[in-house]
Amino acid sequence: MHEKLRAALDSVHAEPELKAATRAAVARRIRQRPARALRLAPAVCAVMVILGGPWLYFTPTAHISIDINPSLELGINRFDRVISVEGWNDDGTALAETLDVTHLSYTDAVEHILSSDPVQTLLESDAAVEIGVFGDNASHCARLLAGVEACTNGRQNAHCYQAGSEEVEQAHNCGLSYGKYRAYLELAALDPSVTVEQVQGMTMRQIRERIAALSDSAPAAGSAETPVSGNHQNQQTGPGHHGAGHHGE
Amino acid sequence: MRSEEEVNQAVELYADTVRRICLMHLKNDADTEDIFQTVFVKYLLHTAPFASAEHERAWIIRVTINACKDLLRSVFRRRTVSLEEASELSAPPEEHRAVLQAVQGLPAAYRNVVYLHYYEGYTAPEIAQILGKNVNTIYTRLTRARGLLRQALGGDDDA
Structure with missing residues (x-):
């Protein structure tokens, strides 16, 4: 029986057509692999959007610092939407709690903040407003700066500028928003006795007035800084300011 | 993934073995063709090296037997065989x-x-x-x- 089985199975061979069809199927499979991968691309993209979309949306790529006395910072995502509002002093925290600007476009948010009652009251009493844009992506920040400048166009006491992330980190380490930190550096250059704690309790207008007074009374205080006028039209070269600036007309 | 040339060599080497196992289990040439394609596409995608020629042969046998079992078990195997296909059954x-x-x-x-x-x-x-x-x-x-x-x-x- 063993020999019969062996002889019977020995007589079975794969037909040439079967082998040819198999080779063709394998070749087809090899060629189809990239095409199949491409067919899957939309599905992969959809999965990435679903899984990565929230991360993309809720990751800030730039910040906008608004300093009057209330000091606020808005976290802006890559889609130019506000995703966070943070107060950097007591007034700022109080103001942040009354604002509902999350998910608004940054221009709508800035306009909303500038037209809010507390800010309007301050601006009517000739308070200074400084709006800084900072982040790692310079071109994104430049675009945001242009939008912020458009929002403040026509405000005499508004000043817009762009800064780098490292300087902003130093400001935050001191517990100050970047706008106030810049003003603090300017003031400290004229009056080395001034402390961060003192500046934290001052409004931007008070700091500017102090800088102006020191600049007028003590030009020899060693600063090569451009004197600062009362309406802050010449703050571009202030200490710690490394970015482009714009003053409201 | 293996090269097309490697797979073609395997087809030459193991086609008769796969054909004999198919003959033991399957009733028509269409299913046999399916099994051939399944086995050798798996071989194409199997990148782990074989320890020896015997190991490779045992792998082909096992994959073929499993493929036959899967085909016979498949609830989707409700395909009708045309008269032309039926007439092609290898005697x-x-x-x-x-x-x-x-x-x-x-x-x-x-x-x-x-x-x-x-x-x-x-x-x-x-x-x-x-x-x-x-x-x-x-x-x-x-x-x-x-x-x-x-x-x-x-x-x-x-x-």
């Missing part, structure tokens, strides 16, 4: 037809054991390893298959 040579029909008539669990032992020359422990069964099960199946074949074919038992 075994006249002098061996009775033996092959006797093997095909065995219970499915015995066919692989008979093929692996009597044709491929594997021992019961080797068959147990290939099929993932207990060695004693293989011995039992071999004994029963031998008895059934003797009944079907009559005559002597020189196994």
